[in-house]
Amino acid sequence: MSGGQTISPELRAWMVAQLAAGHSVSALKQSMRDAGWHDDVADAALSELGPLAPGVTTAPAPPREMPGPDLSAAPLEIDADGRKVTVLQTMKNPRVVVFGNLLSDDECEGLIAAARERLARSLTVETRTGGEVLNIDRTSDGMFFERGENAIVARLESRIASLLKWPIEFGEGLQILRYSPGAQYRPHYDYFDPGEPGTPTILRRGGQRVATLVMYLQSPEQGGATTFPDVGLEVAPVRGTGVFFSYDRPDPATKSLHGGAPVLSGEKWVATKWLREREFT
Numbered sequence: 001m002s003g004g005q006t007i008s009p010e011l012r013a014w015m016v017a018q019l020a021a022g023h024s025v026s027a028l029k030q031s032m033r034d035a036g037w038h039d040d041v042a043d044a045a046l047s048e049l050g051p052l053a054p055g056v057t058t059a060p061a062p063p064r065e066m067p068g069p070d071l072s073a074a075p076l077e078i079d080a081d082g083r084k085v086t087v088l089q090t091m092k093n094p095r096v097v098v099f100g101n102l103l104s105d106d107e108c109e110g111l112i113a114a115a116r117e118r119l120a121r122s123l124t125v126e127t128r129t130g131g132e133v134l135n136i137d138r139t140s141d142g143m144f145f146e147r148g149e150n151a152i153v154a155r156l157e158s159r160i161a162s163l164l165k166w167p168i169e170f171g172e173g174l175q176i177l178r179y180s181p182g183a184q185y186r187p188h189y190d191y192f193d194p195g196e197p198g199t200p201t202i203l204r205r206g207g208q209r210v211a212t213l214v215m216y217l218q219s220p221e222q223g224g225a226t227t228f229p230d231v232g233l234e235v236a237p238v239r240g241t242g243v244f245f246s247y248d249r250p251d252p253a254t255k256s257l258h259g260g261a262p263v264l265s266g267e268k269w270v271a272t273k274w275l276r277e278r279e280f281t
């Protein structure tokens, strides 16, 4: 692209006015994205504004530290707190790593057994009170464990911290989801949408989510892959394995859009660990 010709005088005036009115660069970018601009074009337009908007830097933020396994020596196996976790597949953009031998069968069964009672209870409560709006985007049943709530959860959390080199305290409690036939989780981002009014409140508990580890506790018979529609990737939901993905900013450009494809037969159970920027309180 040739420099300096991206924006019309009208657009320039609008951008300057938005910034002068106190709107953030990211809000401006979101408006441009909503209007159909591609991120790289919006970035180029914003960088042209530089001299007109003193104090506003549009230079890319320095690379931040991110959770993730150390793959610098291309290991086939990683010792994670005493367990030999295998590296089955990796992708750079989006950042995706598929792990094998992440959990034992006993651990998978233990988590399911502990979650099952609570799922039953929470479903009863919901039906009785009519509370909790039915979410058509996610038709699985779910519950959360507290961090360190039982021995299996605690062991798994220290394994994850070692594997992904991220403090236990920066992780949310483990979420368990059960998908019956027909259930799915439509493609979504796990980070909190900066444009949503509730997001600043959510971010007070540990900042943004920066990575997700989905662990398969029970394979369905058919269906139920974890899909990454931007890159056409489908990860098979095989018990004991897991898929890790990270996103260094709350932006679709991370290509971290993902979902749980409909389960066609059998039941799929997953445990999800979300990692935050800071200590999650």
Ligand SMILES: O=C(O)CCC(=O)C(=O)O
Residues within 6 Å of the ligand: 177, 185, 190, 214, 224, 225, 226, 227, 258, 259, 260, 261, 270, 272
């Ligand atoms: O069930 C899956 O494969 C995906 C789960 C997921 O996206 C989530 O828990 O955020």
Ligand SMILES: [Fe+2]
Residues within 6 Å of the ligand: 188, 189, 190, 212, 258
């Ligand atoms: Fe997700």
